[in-house]
Amino acid sequence: xxxxxxxxxxxxxxxxxxxxxxxxxxxxxxxxxxxxxxxxxxxxxxxxxxxxxxxxxxxxxxxxxxxxxxxxxxxxxxxxxxxxxxxxxxxxxxxxxxxxxxxxxxxxxxxxxxxxxxxxxxxxxxxxxxxxxxxxxxxxxxxxxxxxxxxxxxxxxxxxxxxxxxxxxxxxxxxxxxxxxxxxxxxxxxxxxxxxxxxxxxxxxxxxxxxxxxxxxxxxxxxxxxxxxx
Numbered sequence: 001x002x003x004x005x006x007x008x009x010x011x012x013x014x015x016x017x018x019x020x021x022x023x024x025x026x027x028x029x030x031x032x033x034x035x036x037x038x039x040x041x042x043x044x045x046x047x048x049x050x051x052x053x054x055x056x057x058x059x060x061x062x063x064x065x066x067x068x069x070x071x072x073x074x075x076x077x078x079x080x081x082x083x084x085x086x087x088x089x090x091x092x093x094x095x096x097x098x099x100x101x102x103x104x105x106x107x108x109x110x111x112x113x114x115x116x117x118x119x120x121x122x123x124x125x126x127x128x129x130x131x132x133x134x135x136x137x138x139x140x141x142x143x144x145x146x147x148x149x150x151x152x153x154x155x156x157x158x159x160x161x162x163x164x165x166x167x168x169x170x171x172x173x174x175x176x177x178x179x180x181x182x183x184x185x186x187x188x189x190x191x192x193x194x195x196x197x198x199x200x201x202x203x204x205x206x207x208x209x210x211x212x213x214x215x216x217x218x219x220x221x222x223x224x225x226x227x228x229x230x
Contacts, residue, residue, distance in 0.1 A: 034220075036212045038069040039180040041173040044096035044130070045089040048189045050123045052177030057116050058202045059209070066213040068109045069116070072164045073097040074176050084162045094161060095153075096122075096129030101160040102152035107144065117142040179205075182212055 040056065042049035060069055075085040075094065087094040100122075103115055121138035128134040132150065139146040152160070171180070175190040186208065187196035198208050 034216070036063070036067040036209045036216070037180070037182050038067050038209065039183075040069070040071045041074055041168050041171070041176065041178040041180070042071055043074050043088055043093060043176040044100060044122075045093040045126045046176040047126065048191065049177045050126060052179065052189045053116075053119050053123060055200075055202055055205070056179075057120050059205045060112070060116055062202075062206045063209045063213075064113060067209050069112055070104055070108060071100055072168050072173075073101070073161065074168055074173065075161075075165050077162065077165055077169075083158050085165050092130035094130070096135075097164070098153055098157035098161050099130065099132075099135045099149065101164055102149045102157050103139075103144075105152055105156075105160060106148045111144065114142050114144050118144065181208060 038056065038060070040049070040052055042052065056069065060067065073085075073087075075087045075097070077084065078086040081094075082091050083094040083098065085094055085097075087097065100119070103118060108115055118138050118141075121141055122129055122135065125134070132153070136146045136150070139149065175188050177189045178185065179187045179189075185195065186198070186205075187200050188194055189200070193200040196204075198204050
């Protein structure tokens with residue numbers, strides 16, 4: 001085989017490897033592909049979501065520098081519903097989902113620690129989620145300007161919720177809380193914890209996130225070597 005053909009094959013292989021690495025790293029265009037993607041599929045007033053978020057408050061305190069977190073939401077698309085979605089716990093839950101999506105839209109990933117702290121504050125009273133003053137008071141406690149979130153809620157929030165539900169549906173997720181790491185299902189908390197082959201304690205998730213990050217770094221290193229060879 002000629003040197004030219006070898007170089008062409010190496011170039012093609014390099015492109016394929018880079019593509020696969022990016023696909024594996026994240027299926028979300030808004031996620032930093034150099035970090036592990038943590039996705040929680042939830043309903044904002046769901047007790048299982050509250051427990052899931054409480055666990056990941058501790059998880060992210062250990063892996064904040066190598067992982068990015070976001071929530072997406074579970075509901076039924078309904079063009080006749082007030083927010084375009086029928087939420088299990090009613091319209092106020094839909095509005096709570098919108099508040100959280102608007103926080104994400106304005107402040108993630110740069111302020112994800114604030115996001116997690118804000119969720120922890122909101123989760124002290126699930127039934128108040130969706131109340132504007134309650135949401136604002138929690139933002140004040142974590143030192144976040146609520147103005148852009150409120151503007152988002154009143155303008156693009158409904159569409160953000162619809163898009164989030166579409167994403168959840170495309171993933172085939174129906175249970176709150178379902179946890180994905182790098183686009184792959186890792187665990188479910190729905191009454192009990194199940195489908196959690198690596199365990200469901202804080203350190204189990206921390207370990208898997210660190211392992212995933214190490215794998216991503218190794219693939220990046222291999223791709224760099226291939227470029228240098230080429």
